[in-house]
Amino acid sequence: MPATPAPRRTGGRTRSESARADALRAAAEILEADGYAAVTIEGVASRSQVAKSTIYRWWNSKADLVMEAYQHLITERMPEPDTGTLAGDLEAFVAELYRVTHYPARMKALRGLMAEAQLDAAFAALFRAWVQTRRETVAALLHRAIDRGEIPATTDVDYAVDSVFGPFWYRLLVGHLPLDPADASAHVGQLMHGLRRATGR
Amino acid sequence: MPATPAPRRTGGRTRSESARADALRAAAEILEADGYAAVTIEGVASRSQVAKSTIYRWWNSKADLVMEAYQHLITERMPEPDTGTLAGDLEAFVAELYRVTHYPARMKALRGLMAEAQLDAAFAALFRAWVQTRRETVAALLHRAIDRGEIPATTDVDYAVDSVFGPFWYRLLVGHLPLDPADASAHVGQLMHGLRRATGR
Amino acid sequence: MPATPAPRRTGGRTRSESARADALRAAAEILEADGYAAVTIEGVASRSQVAKSTIYRWWNSKADLVMEAYQHLITERMPEPDTGTLAGDLEAFVAELYRVTHYPARMKALRGLMAEAQLDAAFAALFRAWVQTRRETVAALLHRAIDRGEIPATTDVDYAVDSVFGPFWYRLLVGHLPLDPADASAHVGQLMHGLRRATGR
Amino acid sequence: MPATPAPRRTGGRTRSESARADALRAAAEILEADGYAAVTIEGVASRSQVAKSTIYRWWNSKADLVMEAYQHLITERMPEPDTGTLAGDLEAFVAELYRVTHYPARMKALRGLMAEAQLDAAFAALFRAWVQTRRETVAALLHRAIDRGEIPATTDVDYAVDSVFGPFWYRLLVGHLPLDPADASAHVGQLMHGLRRATGR
DNA sequence: GTGTAAGCGAGACGGTACGTCGCGTCTTCCG
DNA sequence: CGGAAGACGCGACGTACCGTCTCGCTTACAC
Incomplete structure (x- = not known):
């Protein structure tokens, strides 16, 4: 776009x-x-x-x-970590994700773009495409973990990805609770347990 | 209001x-x-x-x-299940939550209200308060589970609640993937494993 | 209007x-x-x-x-003279007509309105109606003269009226020659001879 | 131009x-x-x-x-008749003049050019010059008639010329009445009586 | 029952922003 | 180096809603 x-x-x-x-x-x-x-x-x-x-x-x-104005800010910081473990990768990604809270302008932009996507169908498609590119980064981490046998091949990757981004956006949009990069580890820990549980017991 | x-x-x-x-x-x-x-x-x-x-x-x-126009629709169906287990309670709740997808008008309303909350600070406060009341329903289920010893007392209840609503809103707002009440069980299963895992084993 | x-x-x-x-x-x-x-x-x-x-x-x-803004200016000064003779009536009317040249703003208005009537069909109808009311004033003078036997009943009243207004507008719009109330008598004289001649003598 | x-x-x-x-x-x-x-x-x-x-x-x-686009149309048909009498010359000229009504495109052009002349002073000068060339054609007929003794040397030639063109433009611009080459004779007749009257009685 | 004050439909008001059109000027590239 | 293509800054268009403000009713309590 x-x-x-x-x-x-x-x-x-x-x-x-x-x-x-x-x-x-x-x-x-x-x-x-x-x-x-x-x-x-x-x-x-x-x-x-x-x-x-x-x-x-x-x-x-x-x-x-606005989407173009903020694309670099929005995009630049999305790392594709490779720490060797899923937990490490996700912690790195989520910590980076939550770091947006330190940049109020980016938060305003993200919230505004999400609002616009609700009001304008043409823009929604554009926005959705951008969201997908970000989801794929995380999906790749998960697939790698599946390949490594860290999590079962039957894992619902889509929902797992949404479990990473969903709470983030929810707090960003509603503003009922803060987001902090320092929480990344705890949040990922909770998610990870769920995923691993399925495999091994 | x-x-x-x-x-x-x-x-x-x-x-x-x-x-x-x-x-x-x-x-x-x-x-x-x-x-x-x-x-x-x-x-x-x-x-x-x-x-x-x-x-x-x-x-x-x-x-x-619009919030008042849709309040009954939005509110009426939020059950406070009591099945005896957290998994049962959450499944019931989430299935109900996802049921909104069968009512396009309600989805439009929810999406519109979320958009408005991004654009109008005064309304955001109102909206946030309403969101909180819904979060508390789930928080209550979790606290009851803690009391029953199903999940540890150290559980991050806030994040757990956001893990229920976050992916829901995320899919609702972005529209990249469908939501279906039939998915409730699988989604809750994944979340539950994460929470229970923490307790120990 | x-x-x-x-x-x-x-x-x-x-x-x-x-x-x-x-x-x-x-x-x-x-x-x-x-x-x-x-x-x-x-x-x-x-x-x-x-x-x-x-x-x-x-x-x-x-x-x-603009038409309404200038309507009073445009309208107010259109007398319906009754001097007893057609020549007298026309001279009074034409002198008044030509007097617009002393009011540059009115001239600008008239010229602008005529221009607009050429460019906008909807306005043209409005403008034409206004023109007609002014033509009728003169037509009435001529009919009165016919009744009095001053000019023949077969006179082409429409063309006679246009012979009063036509040269006026022509000079106003093209600006090749001045208009002066003092010319009224001479101009009417020329027109009058034409009309009377027809009657015969 | x-x-x-x-x-x-x-x-x-x-x-x-x-x-x-x-x-x-x-x-x-x-x-x-x-x-x-x-x-x-x-x-x-x-x-x-x-x-x-x-x-x-x-x-x-x-x-x-547009003026150049239409110049040939506008110009071509302006004859310089020489029938031997003023009445004949004028009738020929006016009939030709009125013939424009059979060509709607020419009428649109003339009306548009007149409108433009009201709105744009630079163009007005150009337009006025063109109008003058046409007026001179008729003025020449009149001067020839004066030389022949048909009409008095004191005739107000300028006003006489405007009496030919004025009603024509007036009807063209206002559109309250039709113009037809067949009317040329009657219209000129009325004008002629006026002019001759002055001379002889 | 009557007075009075708020509620109400209607719609005019001063505004802001919209998205479009045409202006006249200005690059840039091609033949 | 003329000319097509077309981007540019600009100004005005006519429209849609905004939120506020009269209007002239119409209620329905309080006296």
Whole structure:
């Protein structure tokens, strides 16, 4: 969903990278300052000096725009740990996952994007695709563990993955309890016991 | 958050229950027909023949309105099972929880309310309070299990509760995988093993 | 075409006369200052502090708005002279007609309205109706003259009327030659000879 | 205002006559299909495959463009009759003038150009110049009649010319009554009586 | 029973943002 | 180096809802 990567058509002025960057920066700034609901195309345009029509040319909605603005933040930190054990891998992953709580702007972004996905079906598809890429990282850890015999081959990997992300998002969205990287070990421990239990007893 | 029942001062016309019911019904109908994003105060007013000012008198926002419109649906079916074992209790609860997937209108409502909670801080507090009441039902089951010695007293009840609701909401909101009451047993089984494992063996 | 004269429906806040007057005044001011092309709904709204939506509620287009803004100016001065002779009546009328040249704002308005009528079919109908009312004033003078036997009953009254207004508008719109009330007598003289000649002598 | 025919400077590609012709054709087609208001530079460019920048290089405004697109239509049919009498000359001229009503596209063009002249001062000058050339044709007929002694030397030729064109434009622009070449004789008759009257009695 | 004050439908109001259109200017690349 | 393609900043469009504010009823208690 990076604004169409320009298949290099012949003819026509090339797209202004600075306009693109200015708009993304403005969106990020507004989001961090006042939250997702305060991000408007009009506001981004006036803050960034990028014309509204230019923004619409490259992004379909403010959700698209914010998603791209935050993609690096959202993406960069997703490690694919390889500690040799499932527990180690998951602890590393979850600790990293929970680390978002130290970056309020990222939290705002994630919460806003999830909200937008509820309100706009077109964006939901985009968002779902992104979610899937993150789920696959964890699924890979689990499959590796299955290969190693750490957990049974019959494990419901999908649900196990959702058991990692589900409580995270739930706390992020509802805000009833804090999330802390320090909790990663305890949380994973509880999940792990469940998975291992099935195998061996 | 039922609109405060009017402390009955002297003079003045009493609140029209029919107006209240009409507005709630209209909100529910629009929600079911076109989704949460299509619910607008203006639309509810014109469909229900209830004046906008009347709606604003009794509800602060469309989220408040929808929350009340759907409260009975959302609430009614939350059982407090008592089967004698934690596994039985949780299975009953989760099966009921997942049953919402059979009622698309309720799913739309839940998703819309969650979205609104991300966008409106005032509503978020209201929503969080409602979420807490549901979490407490499950927490009670867990505490009862601790009392019975089924799971250790050191269990992280909060995270255990979030492990029940988290994956549910995650799938509901992202829509990457279906939810089915028939999965309740398997899901709870996985969770249970984790909790019991901790106790010792 | 005065903004719907409000048939006094039951219910609803009464329309704000001050908003109406403010919008009309702003439109007139902009017109006089910068010409018809510079009149925009957005500009009128911001200058008058009347919301755009309010303006659209009461007028369909800027042409409607300007037409109403200038209606008094346009209308007030159209006398229905009765001097006893056709020549006298026409001279009085034409002198008054040409007097618009002393009021540049009115000229701008008339020219702008005529332009708009060329570009917008809906407005054209409105404009035509207004033109007709003015034509009828002159037609009445001519019919009175026919009754008095001043000119023959077979006179092409329609063309005669257009011979009064046509050159006026032509000079107004093209601007190739000035118009002056002092010319009224000469112009009418030429027209009159044509009409009387027909009668025969 | 025909786009200057490329003075053939040294070096570089010669101006594309086909581009010019394509643009003019597209403008004419749009005008005939949807009216003057629907003619936009953007639309002409996309329909004709001529770049917007090329259009701007050769014409200052859409009015310029349309004026050139229609110049042949507008101009071609203006005869300089010489029947020996003023009445004959004028009848021939006016009949030709009114014949435009049989060509709706020309009427749309004329009306659109007049509208544009009201809204754009730069174009107004251009338009006025064109109008003058047409007025001079009629003025010449009148001066010839004066030389022949048909009408007095004191005749207000300017007003007489405007009496020919004024009613024509007035009906064309307002549309309250039809114009028909068959009316030429009657209309000229009425005008002629006025003019002759002055001389002789 | 009557007065009075709140509730109520209606809908106008000042606003904000939407997504689109066309403007006139400006690159960029191709022939 | 002319011309097509088309991106750019810009300004206005007309629409949809927002939340607030009169209006002129219509209740229903308190006297």
